Amino acid sequence: MSVTTAHNAKRMYRFDLTKRLVAKLHRDEAVIGGIGHSNFDLFTAGHRPQNFYMLGSMGLAIPIALGVAIAQPQRKVFALEGDGSLLMQLGCLSTVATQAPKNLIILVMDNGTYQITGGQVTPAAGGTDFVAVARGCGLTSAAWAADEADFERLVEQGLATDGPHLIGLKLDEQGPAGQTERDPAQIRDRFMRGMGVKKSKLVT
Amino acid sequence: MQPWHEIVVEQLKANEIRLIPYVPDNVLKPLINAIHADPFFTAFTTAREEEAIGIVCGAVMAGMRGMALMQTSGFATLANVLASLPCAFQIPALMMISERGTLGEFNIGQAAVWRTMRPTLEALAMEHHVITRLDECGFIVDRTIRQALSTQQPAALILSPLLTGGKANPVKVGG
Ligand SMILES: Cc1ncc(C[n+]2csc(CCOP(=O)(O)OP(=O)(O)O)c2C)c(N)n1
Numbered sequence: 245m246s247v248t249t250a251h252n253a254k255r256m257y258r259f260d261l262t263k264r265l266v267a268k269l270h271r272d273e274a275v276i277g278g279i280g281h282s283n284f285d286l287f288t289a290g291h292r293p294q295n296f297y298m299l300g301s302m303g304l305a306i307p308i309a310l311g312v313a314i315a316q317p318q319r320k321v322f323a324l325e326g327d328g329s330l331l332m333q334l335g336c337l338s339t340v341a342t343q344a345p346k347n348l349i350i351l352v353m354d355n356g357t358y359q360i361t362g363g364q365v366t367p368a369a370g371g372t373d374f375v376a377v378a379r380g381c382g383l384t385s386a387a388w389a390a391d392e393a394d395f396e397r398l399v400e401q402g403l404a405t406d407g408p409h410l411i412g413l414k415l416d417e418q419g420p421a422g423q424t425e426r427d428p429a430q431i432r433d434r435f436m437r438g439m440g441v442k443k444s445k446l447v448t
Numbered sequence: 449m450q451p452w453h454e455i456v457v458e459q460l461k462a463n464e465i466r467l468i469p470y471v472p473d474n475v476l477k478p479l480i481n482a483i484h485a486d487p488f489f490t491a492f493t494t495a496r497e498e499e500a501i502g503i504v505c506g507a508v509m510a511g512m513r514g515m516a517l518m519q520t521s522g523f524a525t526l527a528n529v530l531a532s533l534p535c536a537f538q539i540p541a542l543m544m545i546s547e548r549g550t551l552g553e554f555n556i557g558q559a560a561v562w563r564t565m566r567p568t569l570e571a572l573a574m575e576h577h578v579i580t581r582l583d584e585c586g587f588i589v590d591r592t593i594r595q596a597l598s599t600q601q602p603a604a605l606i607l608s609p610l611l612t613g614g615k616a617n618p619v620k621v622g623g
Contacts, residue, residue: 274510276506296509298533299532299536300528300529300531300532300533300536301498301501301502301528301529301532301533302528303498304498304499304501304502304505304529304533306502307494307498307499307500307501307502307503307506308502308503308505308506308509308533309506310502310503310506311467311502311503311504311505311506311507311508311509311510311512311514312506312507312509312510313506314467314490314503314507314512315467315506315507315508315510315511315512316510316511316512319510333495333496333498333499335494335495335496335499336494336495336499336502338495339492339493339494339495339499339503342492343492428536428537428538429536429537429538431537432509432537432538432539435509436509439509439510439511440511441509441510441511
């Protein structure tokens with residue numbers, strides 16, 4: 245078990261971590277990017293049809309990923325959720341712990357702020373430890389990534405073993421590397437094709 | 449004739465609606481019990497109605513149809529997520545709402561929040577139907593679900609106290 249704590253975890257660059265994650269996906273794993281910069285960096289890391297970019301509904305990346313995970317238990321599903329967003333829907337960690345989907349991996353993108361709205365500190369600034377919160381909710385496989393190499397190890401472990409898993413990521417202050425194309429109906433359509441649910445001749 | 453909850457279960461099964469996340473309500477109890485008793489369904493509680501909408505949306509996009517159950521006050525927490533997720537992304541998320549706050553409500557808070565439900569559904573331009581009669585229940589449930597699925601739009605089914613009996617005041621006025 246990792247001994248990394250919220251205090252000694254290295255502050256890392258979200259776009260770099262996102263690229264490292266995507267590079268490890270070889271089995272059409274689903275990735276749900278939460279509101280704002282979590283999905284901006286996912287999109288900028290290179291569109292995949294198995295990516296879903298959530299453009300509103302702050303806090304719902306994990307519930308959406310849970311729905312995907314329940315519907316397709318053979319597919320690994322990642323949720324990328326910001327700390328501010330998770331604070332809005334903390335109860336979902338209990339739901340995940342109780343439903344215990346083996347194929348769900350949650351990444352908490354903890355930069356301590358609402359970066360997309362101007363970098364205001366979140367109400368968790370007093371020292372909320374999201375990995376400890378997750379453990380308290382019953383998610384026993386929850387750990388802070390010590391650094392980039394440790395993150396890659398945790399992702400590999402998440403892909404290779406039964407979950408649910410939660411990986412806490414302390415982020416630096418760098419902004420997103422790009423922006424998602426805001427076309428919800430197209431995003432949904434591509435994602436459903438990526439999930440093998442929709443077949444259509446309306447391609448080009 | 450069958451009770452309303454048996455008719456609902458029948459239509460959910462006929463339309464392959466398997467995933468039922470919910471925040472409970474007393475009036476929904478017989479439906480919730482019937483759903484839990486039937487292995488066809490995957491049903492569980494969520495901490496908030498918003499969460500249930502997220503779960504249903506994710507599942508629908510991955511090929512498993514679902515319906516979130518809630519009461520009127522739960523619906524009142526949803527305008528933002530409905531507008532930005534199932535409405536914007538065109539996802540046929542289904543909702544069944546037990547109608548509290550009218551026809552004999554005893555809690556003024558429930559009565560006040562009840563008045564926000566139809567204006568919200570109308571402002572969202574979301575398909576919704578109120579079920580008041582046993583003989584119309586199956587038809588309305590079936591057709592609303594089918595339309596939502598074939599038009600890729602969310603929809604709400606409202607269970608009126610006229611159908612369910614609602615929840616009457618446990619104490620006589622003045623007594
Ligand atoms: C219900 C709701 N409240 C407020 C907002 C405005 N808003 C959009 S993104 C955001 C901050 C998200 O913070 P976080 O999840 O930590 O991601 P970051 O911006 O730091 O990447 C806020 C407050 C919103 N979209 N929805």
